[in-house]
Structure formats: C-alpha cells, structure tokens
Amino acid sequence: MVDAALPDLPTSKRAVNLRAEEWRRIPGGARRKAGRGGGWEYHWSVLPLSAQRVLLARREPEPQKLGSDEAWIAFDRLPQRIKDAAAERLACLRAVDALHEAGCTHVAAVSGAAGRFNVSERTVYNWLALVDGVAPEDHAAFLAPRHRWTKRKKTAAVDPEFFALVKDDFLRPEQPTFTSCYDRAVRIAKAERLPVAPIHQLRRLYKAEVSKPVEIFHRKGQEALRRFFPHQERDKTALAPMECVQGDFHRFDVFVNWPGEPEPVRPQGVFFSDVHSGKLLVQRLSTTANSHTVQLAIGDMIERFGIPQSALLDNGREFAAKVITGGAKTRFRFKVRDDDIPGLLPLLGVDVHWATPYSGQSKPIERAFRDLCDRVAKHPEFSGAYTGNKPDAKPENYRSRAIDLDVFKAVLAQEVIEHNERPGRRSEVAFGRSFNAVFEEGYKTSPIRRATEEQCRLWLLSAEGLRGNSKNGEIRLHDNRYWSEWMYRIAGQKIVARFDPDALHEGIHIYDLEGSYLGDAACLDKGGFLNVEDARTVARERGNYKKAIREEAKAAQKYKAADLAARLRDATPAPEDDRPEAGIVRMVPPHPRAPKPERASDANREDADRITGHVTRLAERQRARSAEPEGPEVRFARALAFEAKLAAGDPITKAQADWLADYQLSSEYSGYARTRRLFGQSND
Numbered sequence: 001m002v003d004a005a006l007p008d009l010p011t012s013k014r015a016v017n018l019r020a021e022e023w024r025r026i027p028g029g030a031r032r033k034a035g036r037g038g039g040w041e042y043h044w045s046v047l048p049l050s051a052q053r054v055l056l057a058r059r060e061p062e063p064q065k066l067g068s069d070e071a072w073i074a075f076d077r078l079p080q081r082i083k084d085a086a087a088e089r090l091a092c093l094r095a096v097d098a099l100h101e102a103g104c105t106h107v108a109a110v111s112g113a114a115g116r117f118n119v120s121e122r123t124v125y126n127w128l129a130l131v132d133g134v135a136p137e138d139h140a141a142f143l144a145p146r147h148r149w150t151k152r153k154k155t156a157a158v159d160p161e162f163f164a165l166v167k168d169d170f171l172r173p174e175q176p177t178f179t180s181c182y183d184r185a186v187r188i189a190k191a192e193r194l195p196v197a198p199i200h201q202l203r204r205l206y207k208a209e210v211s212k213p214v215e216i217f218h219r220k221g222q223e224a225l226r227r228f229f230p231h232q233e234r235d236k237t238a239l240a241p242m243e244c245v246q247g248d249f250h251r252f253d254v255f256v257n258w259p260g261e262p263e264p265v266r267p268q269g270v271f272f273s274d275v276h277s278g279k280l281l282v283q284r285l286s287t288t289a290n291s292h293t294v295q296l297a298i299g300d301m302i303e304r305f306g307i308p309q310s311a312l313l314d315n316g317r318e319f320a321a322k323v324i325t326g327g328a329k330t331r332f333r334f335k336v337r338d339d340d341i342p343g344l345l346p347l348l349g350v351d352v353h354w355a356t357p358y359s360g361q362s363k364p365i366e367r368a369f370r371d372l373c374d375r376v377a378k379h380p381e382f383s384g385a386y387t388g389n390k391p392d393a394k395p396e397n398y399r400s401r402a403i404d405l406d407v408f409k410a411v412l413a414q415e416v417i418e419h420n421e422r423p424g425r426r427s428e429v430a431f432g433r434s435f436n437a438v439f440e441e442g443y444k445t446s447p448i449r450r451a452t453e454e455q456c457r458l459w460l461l462s463a464e465g466l467r468g469n470s471k472n473g474e475i476r477l478h479d480n481r482y483w484s485e486w487m488y489r490i491a492g493q494k495i496v497a498r499f500d501p502d503a504l505h506e507g508i509h510i511y512d513l514e515g516s517y518l519g520d521a522a523c524l525d526k527g528g529f530l531n532v533e534d535a536r537t538v539a540r541e542r543g544n545y546k547k548a549i550r551e552e553a554k555a556a557q558k559y560k561a562a563d564l565a566a567r568l569r570d571a572t573p574a575p576e577d578d579r580p581e582a583g584i585v586r587m588v589p590p591h592p593r594a595p596k597p598e599r600a601s602d603a604n605r606e607d608a609d610r611i612t613g614h615v616t617r618l619a620e621r622q623r624a625r626s627a628e629p630e631g632p633e634v635r636f637a638r639a640l641a642f643e644a645k646l647a648a649g650d651p652i653t654k655a656q657a658d659w660l661a662d663y664q665l666s667s668e669y670s671g672y673a674r675t676r677r678l679f680g681q682s683n684d
Contacts, residue, residue: 006051027107031121043107068134071141078144086144089127092117093139096124158197158205162189166202167210171218178203237429239276241442242305246312246355247272247297247319249289250369253377253387255402258287264402266387269412270297273365275312277439278427279420280368281305284502285409291321292461295344296500298324299459302348306448310351314363325352344459348451368419376415381407454517457509460498467494471643475508475521482508482521485674490518547675550632636672639663 010016020040024030029046033039044055066074075083092113099109110128114121130146131139165185170178182199189196217225250271255264270293271283282300286293301308313319325343345352355362377386384401388394420436430438466475473487477497490510495518499508510518642660645652652660663669 004055006047006054008048008050027105029107066142068138068141071138075141075144082144086140088117089143090140092119092124093127093131093143096128158201159189159195162194162196163202163205165189167206170206171210171215173219173221175219178206236276236427240446241274241276241439242308242446242448244275244310244312244353245272245281245301245308246275246363246365247294248314248355248363248365248369249316249318250372251289252408253373253389254382254408255385255387255399256408257402257404259405261287264385264399267405267408268293270294270318271365271368272297272301273368274439275364276429276442277435278364278368278425278430279435279439280416283412283416285405285412289316289318291318291323292501294318294321294324295459295461296502298344299456299500302451302459303456305443306450307348308350310353311345312353312355312363315354315356320354347458348455349449371419372415375419376412379411379415381411457498457517460500460509465494466497468492474524475510477508478504480504481524483524484519484521485677486519487521488670488673547679550672550675632668632672635663636669639669 005011010019020030020042023042023046024040026046030040030042033041044052047055075086078086095113095116096109099112100106104112110121110124114124127143130142134142162185165188166178166181169181169184170176179199182202186196188194213225213228216228247270249268251266251268254266256267258265258267265287267285267287268289269283269285270289271280273280282297282304284293284297284300313325319325321343323343325345373389376382377389382403384397385399385403386395386397388398420439421434423434423437424432425435425438426432466477468475468487468490470492472483473489473491473493474481474483475487475495475497476482477499478501482497487510494513496511496513497508498511500506505523507520507522509520512518639660642652642656
C-alpha cells in the first residue's frame with residue numbers, strides 16, 4: 001500500500017500498519033487472508049475518499065459484458081443443471097437484498113446470506129460483481145457459471161491442404177470410410193512433405209466445418225437431401241368424399257397368363273381412391289401403363305360415384321396424355337398449347353393437380369399399394385406365381401406356375417373389398433372406422449355431380465375407319481357383329497365406333513367422321529348350329545321387325561298412286577286446239593298411184609304371225625296389271641327373292657338390279673325390313 005502512494009494515506013509502512021489496526025475494528029472492513037502466508041485483506045471502502053478515487057481510476061478496465069439479449073441466448077443453450085445453479089445463485093442474491101431492506105449493512109447482509117446458502121462470503125461478492133450494473137430481471141442469465149461460456153482452447157492448427165485431401169475424398173458418392181480416406185491422405189502427405197495431423201483431430205475439424213446436409217448432398221445425392229428435409233403433413237379433415245381423388249399405376253409381383261400374350265406377364269393396375277376417406281374406388285388391369293386404361297378407369301369411377309371436383313395424378317405419360325389432361329394449365333409433361341383439344345378431365349370440369357415425382361408423401365395411395373403387395377401378391381392362391389419385390393428377393397418356388405387372369409381378377413376384387421371394409425383405421429378422419437364407413441358418412445351429405453348419358457360416352461375407346469356393310473350397315477369389331485335397325489343409313493360408309501374393350505358384348509356407340517353421334521348398335525350373338533331356340537328367337541325378331549316396318553310404311557304413305565293420278569288429272573286442264581289458221585292455202589298435187597305389194601311368201605307370213613302373238617300377250621299382261629295393281633307385300637317379296645339370289649350367287653338382270661337398288665332406298669322397304677327384324681317371318 002505504501003508503494004501505491006495513495007493520497008491521504010501514510011507514506012511509511014509502520015504508519016500504515018497503525019492505521020490498519022483502526023480499519024480492522026470496522027465491521028466488515030477487514031478479514032484474514034486465506035491460504036499460505038496469512039495476513040489481512042481490507043475492503044476498499046475503508047480508505048479515504050480521495051484514495052478511493054485514485055484507486056478506481058487506476059484499476060484495469062473490466063471485460064465488456066454481454067448484452068441482455070446475447071446473455072439470454074447463451075443461457076438458453078446451457079444444460080438444465082447449469083440453469084439450476086444460476087437459479088440458486090439468484091436466490092442467494094435475493095437474500096442479500098432482503099437483509100439490506102431489513103437494515104443490515106452490506107458486509108453483514110453478505111455474511112448472513114453466505115451462511116444461509118453454505119457458501120463463502122467471497123463467492124457471494126463474486127456473484128454480486130457478475131450482476132453489477134445489470135437489470136434485476138436479467139440477473140439469472142448473468143449468474144450462470146462462466147466456464148460454460150468460455151471457448152475451448154484451440155488445438156494445434158491442421159494443415160489446410162491435408163484436411164482438404166481427407167475431406168474431399170470422404171465427400172464422394174462412393175461413400176468411403178473416414179479411416180480409408182485418412183490413410184490415403186497420409187500417403188500423399190508423406191510424398192509431398194505435408195504436416196500430418198492425428199485422425200481424431202481431423203474428425204473434430206470435419207464435424208465443425210462440414211454440415212450434415214452438405215455431407216448428404218455429396219455422398220447420397222439430391223433425392224436423399226430432399227428426404228432429409230421434414231415432409232409436410234396434409235390435413236384431410238376439411239375435404240369431403242369425391243372432392244379430391246387420386247390415381248396411380250401399380251405393378252403386381254405375380255405372374256399371370258394374359259390372353260394373347262405368349263409368356264406370363266406381371267399385370268399393371270390403375271387405381272383411383274378418395275383422398276378424404278382413403279377408399280379404393282375402382283381398378284382396371286392392363287399389361288402396360290397406358291392412357292387407355294386410365295381413361296376407362298376414370299369412366300368407371302364417374303359412372304359409380306360421380307364426377308370429382310379435383311384429381312391428384314401421378315406425373316407419368318399415361319396420366320399426362322392429351323386424351324386425359326389436354327388443355328390443363330398445370331400440365332407440364334408435354335408442351336401446353338392454347339389450342340389443345342380439352343382432355344377428358346378438363347372437359348368434365350375436373351381440376352388437375354400433379355404429385356411430385358418419386359414422392360410417396362405426395363400420393364397417399366402409395367400406402368394402399370403397400371397393403372396390396374402383402375395381401376394380394378402374397379395371397380395363398382398365388383403360391384408359386386409370386387415374383388418377389390426385388391431381384392435379390394426371389395422365393396424358392398420362383399416362376400413355378402402362373403395364374404389365370406380370371407382367378408387374379410377375382411382375388412384382387414375380393415381383397416380390395418376387404419381393404420375398404422377393414423376397421424381400425426388410424427387416419428385423422430377414420431378414428432378406428434373403416435374406409436367404407438368414412439366414405440359413406442360423408443357421401444350422403446356431399447353434393448355429387450352426375451354424368452349425363454352423352455358424357456358417359458367420352459371415356460370410351462374409339463376405333464376409326466370402320467365401314468358399314470354395304471347391304472344393311474352391319475359393323476364388325478374384334479370378331480363381333482353389331483347392328484341396329486337404323487344402320488341401313490350408314491351402309492357402305494366409314495364411321496367411328498366407341499366401345500369398352502372389357503364389355504364388347506354390351507354394344508358400341510357409332511359416330512360419323514365429323515364426330516356427330518349417330519346411335520348405338522347391339523352385339524349380335526352367335527347361335528348354336530343345331531340350336532332350335534336360337535333360330536326361333538331370330539325368326540321371331542325378324543317377324544316383329546317386318547311387322548313394325550309394315551306399320552311404319554303404312555303410316556308414312558298418306559296418298560296412294562291412284563289418288564295422286566286422279567288429283568293430277570283434275571289439276572290438268574284439257575288441251576285446246578291452238579293451231580293458227582293459214583292465210584294462204586297451197587294446193588297439193590296428186591300423188592302417183594303406188595304399186596301393189598307383192599304376195600308375201602310363207603316364211604314372211606310366219607314371222608308376222610309370231611310378232612303379232614307376242615304383242616298380243618304383252619297387251620294382255622299389261623291389261624291384267626292395270627286391272628289388279630301390285631301390292632306392297634308383293635314388291636317386298638320380290639325384293640327378298642332378288643336379295644336371296646344375290647346372296648346365293650345367282651345372277652339377276654340389270655333391270656332387276658336397278659329396280660332393287662331404287663326400292664331399297666324407299667320407306668316401304670325400310671318399314672317392311674324393320675318389321676321383319678322385330679317380329680320375324682310373317683306367316684301370312
């Protein structure tokens with residue numbers, strides 16, 4: 001203290017010691033020095049005021065404290081045991097404040113609080129120093145043990161070139177181990193005389209400088225990095241049944257004998273499900289993923305459940321085809337053009353949404369496919385036909401048999417029903433119920449759009465370039481015959497047929513080449529060669545057809561030919577002699593007398609008699625026809641006779657062929673032909 005030369009203090013050691021005896025009598029002004037050597041320590045408050053000013057001016061500046069925000073951020077990162085220690089320190093300082101308010105001096109308050117919390121007085125003074133000048137509400141953040149805030153000592157520096165060798169070798173798609181990368185880097189460092197650091201130091205430096213996402217990007221790729229980011233959970237509670245549907249293809253791990261295929265195939269099925277309930281609505285099978293199967297599956301769904309408001313589709317070519325989504329603004333698989341012909345879904349007013357490729361979270365139907373892989377592909381009925389879900393997961397009985405298509409369809413249909421009816425579903429809308437129960441509950445109260453009969457023909461497949469039979473307009477398609485009464489109008493013409501390939505016996509719909517609907521045609525089933533009942537059925541239909549056409553013909557003809565001829569005679573005035581009178585008449589000279597004809601020979605006489613007889617017979621036949629006019633039944637019977645000759649390959653004259661062609665275009669013929677088809681051969 002003598003060396004400090006503080007003002008108002010003695011300058012000799014002895015005088016200072018005498019003054020110190022007075023300081024020791026001040027409560028809290030002095031204390032014994034702890035540790036080896038002993039001695040006394042004095043509080044700076046016992047010094048004169050001038051000495052205190054100089055002492056404060058000479059002290060070294062304290063390190064700048066953290067701001068309250070930084071202190072609380074650092075406090076929040078500390079473990080709970082450190083936070084509990086800070087709370088205990090804060091309680092001790094609150095006890096010091098309470099003793100101050102009770103009238104104790106500062107030294108006595110510190111001493112009392114230290115004894116209560118079983119810590120030394122110096123410790124309490126240190127805690128008070130930590131919060132000196134800090135707002136009371138921030139004391140807890142500053143009282144946390146400081147050793148958690150100090151940074152660790154930096155280890156020996158690692159050569160950047162050596163670290164780059166290890167790091168860049170480790171960050172490769174081949175995913176080598178860190179140890180092998182370190183060993184290779186050591187060989188390079190020895191050859192190039194680079195300083196080598198221990199492997200544990202390299203690991204610590206790698207973890208400090210390379211983040212986990214960067215490591216995933218380099219070693220596992222962008223798809224793994226996308227999966228590293230948390231997926232979005234979508235809320236389905238706000239939806240209603242048929243408000244949004246989803247569709248996707250699934251390839252089954254089963255060998256199936258497909259008709260027309262030389263080898264067993266793994267069938268592909270397109271499925272549509274309701275997003276709200278999870279119910280599988282429809283499914284269609286095919287050998288490949290194609291837009292035609294998607295088109296028919298959409299038609300099945302709309303016919304059974306109605307038109308959805310929106311559709312979530314997989315981003316495959318079979319869904320993005322123009323026939324399905326042409327004209328959709330969000331369609332990005334092909335070029336979007338303003339003049340695109342609207343596809344099936346845009347034409348029906350369905351909003352199209354595209355799922356992210358290779359993202360199961362974007363398509364909840366993938367969860368249903370996982371169920372089908374277990375309950376369909378591994379069904380006991382398919383034992384020996386299961387292919388395994390990976391090339392290295394083939395069963396021992398691989399390809400020992402193949403399943404018939406009908407059997408596969410039956411098992412699939414039953415398992416889909418079981419999938420929809422299984423209780424205990426744990427989605428946010430099921431709450432332990434089945435998919436069917438959730439769907440039926442909301443379907444009863446949801447506004448459902450139904451497709452008209454004309455809209456139902458939009459999703460049928462089309463076959464262009466078909467030509468109607470030249471005689472009656474009959475159409476042949478896929479070894480089936482189709483015909484209806486109206487089809488005589490398209491005899492010999494090219495048409496477009498729309499049909500369902502899985503329901504060819506239900507008939508087809510016929511359009512002209514400009515897209516106008518003409519009508520439908522029923523499938524003509526083949527009858528047994530000796531089946532009498534089939535023959536009777538056809539004969540009865542033919543008779544009904546003839547009768548109907550006969551009635552139609554009578555209704556179509558208002559005036560008979562005799563009536564028309566009589567009215568025409570009445571409307572035609574009698575001809576008048578409108579020859580002009582000649583003003584000058586010229587006399588005609590007399591003609592010379594003609595020579596007498598020579599006597600005819602016997603041969604000429606026979607020719608004249610033969611000609612006269614033929615003319616007489618023609619006249620009698622004409623008189624008979626005029627007396628008894630020919631009826632419509634006779635004309636139709638004559639047409640049938642001519643058609644039978646043509647069908648048998650017998651020739652008819654050109655006049656007969658011309659008459660038959662004109663008569664087949666008449667309403668009388670069409671009426672009798674329809675009656676004959678509907679009611680069969682008449683007995684009259």
